[in-house]
Amino acid sequence: MADEVVLLDFWPSPFGIRLRIALAEKGIVPLLLQMNPVHKKIPVLIHNGKPVSESLIALQYIDEVWNHKAPLLPSDSYLRAQARFWADFVDKKIFEIGRKLWATKGEEQNAAKKEFLDCIGVLERELGDKPFFGGDTLGFVDVTLISYYSWFLVYEKFGNFSVEAEHPEYIAWVKRCMEKESVSKSLPEQEKVYDYAMLLRKKLGIE
Amino acid sequence: MADEVVLLDFWPSPFGIRLRIALAEKGIVPLLLQMNPVHKKIPVLIHNGKPVSESLIALQYIDEVWNHKAPLLPSDSYLRAQARFWADFVDKKIFEIGRKLWATKGEEQNAAKKEFLDCIGVLERELGDKPFFGGDTLGFVDVTLISYYSWFLVYEKFGNFSVEAEHPEYIAWVKRCMEKESVSKSLPEQEKVYDYAMLLRKKLGIE
Known part of the structure; x- marks a missing residue:
């Protein structure tokens, strides 16, 4: 079957x-x-x-x-635990901080801006010199984290910052990910997501 | 080594x-x-x-x-995903609802009481006729969930309910878990945890 x-x-x-x-x-x-x-x-x-x-x-x-190709988690148990830890870290942080960037104002939004860039900095340090979080190939943490990139125009416009200016190594990693068709074809355009966020803000009565 | x-x-x-x-x-x-x-x-x-x-x-x-004995996760990938789902469900629910039972008052506490018993009901239905969530043996979900049992006296006293009266099958599962030395020797006494919660309440200025 x-x-x-x-x-x-x-x-x-x-x-x-x-x-x-x-x-x-x-x-x-x-x-x-x-x-x-x-x-x-x-x-x-x-x-x-x-x-x-x-x-x-x-x-x-x-x-x-589907374990015949493109393994996402490493085979070593300790490295698996580390990958799970960082994926969990990403999801505990980025979504909620990102939401604060486009759905709040004033002090809360300002705090979120600092928190967001700090968080990207932590991830950049964890990446270090490796091409991918998974090492030489796209892995569990890469797939988890790159999925937020479609929202980066939203985060940057409302937070009034440039990730590339603050964390160029992070954006170099993004570009390596985007060279893969599996990634570039799965991520919706940032402009389209931006329009969607604007619509959400209107619905939520934020202006 | x-x-x-x-x-x-x-x-x-x-x-x-x-x-x-x-x-x-x-x-x-x-x-x-x-x-x-x-x-x-x-x-x-x-x-x-x-x-x-x-x-x-x-x-x-x-x-x-330590995969030589007492496997916690099943070997089948779908059952593994289910076990991970329920363990995640437990942690997203019980800790925070439980905290509201002993650290809040009035309406918030009342809402937590209903939510807590509903949640135990959902878990009881998921257990069904099996001796353990893991089937015939203690598994990933059992180990995750039984760890909260030391707090049940706290939850029951502040929530003013009896889990055994409302969900006897759940308590029958607790008793099966407690028959295992690995469990009974790892769980602190409920009275000791109750005293600790009272201390916490004082520290937090709740009375």
Whole structure:
């Protein structure tokens, strides 16, 4: 039986984007169904009728099931724990700090700006001299983190900063990721996400 | 070289308790160092000098490194994803709802009471007819969830409810877990945790 892979998704979601990247890395073409996240929690990966929720858990599932190519997690247990730690760190920080950048004002927004750039700095140091967080190839942390890049125009415009000016090594890593078709074809355009954020701000009554 | 295993711990922490249970299941005796969590994030598992943070990540590390006995995660990828989902669910819910039970009052506390019992109900249904969440043996979700049981007297006294009266099947599962020495010897006494919670309330100025 051929694998039936469905991804319940919402196009600007970093959590859905990363699953699209991982599936592309594995050479799997899912059926993409767009869901309104107001009604349903996304993303959900449905593999042969069986649902897997929570994007980091789904990433690990993808990596375990399609293990014939492009491993995301390293085979060494300690390095696996480190990769899981950094992916968890990314998700505990970026989404919420990023939301504060475009959905708040004044002091809260200012604090978020500092926090965001600090966080990117921590990640830049963790990357160090390696081409990717996964070493020589795109790995678990890379796929998790690059999924936020579509939101960077939003973060930069509302936060009034340039990540490239402050953290050029981070942007060099972004460019290496974007050279991969699995990444560049999965990330929605920053301008489109910016328009979406503007729409959200209006809906939320922020101006 | 013999393994050197150190656990930076703080005795009432559910996150530390679960690592003690997992290590006991694997037959590993760690050096326990008590830390004040005000100063340091705990638990941290240090294996041959290398630190692993975040308790669910450390649990997976323990399961991968000492894989000769008492597997915590199932070998099937879908069941692994399910176990990870429920462990994540437990940690996203219980700690914060539990904190609201003993650290808030009035409406917030009342809402937490309903939320807590609903959550236990959801878990009870997920357990179903199985002896353990892991099936016939103690697994990843069991170790994650039972670690909160030391706090149940706190939750029940401040929430003014009885989990056994509302969810007897849940307590039957607790009793099955407690029959295992790895569990019963790792869980601090509920009365001791209650005294600690009373102390915390005083420190926080709640009365």
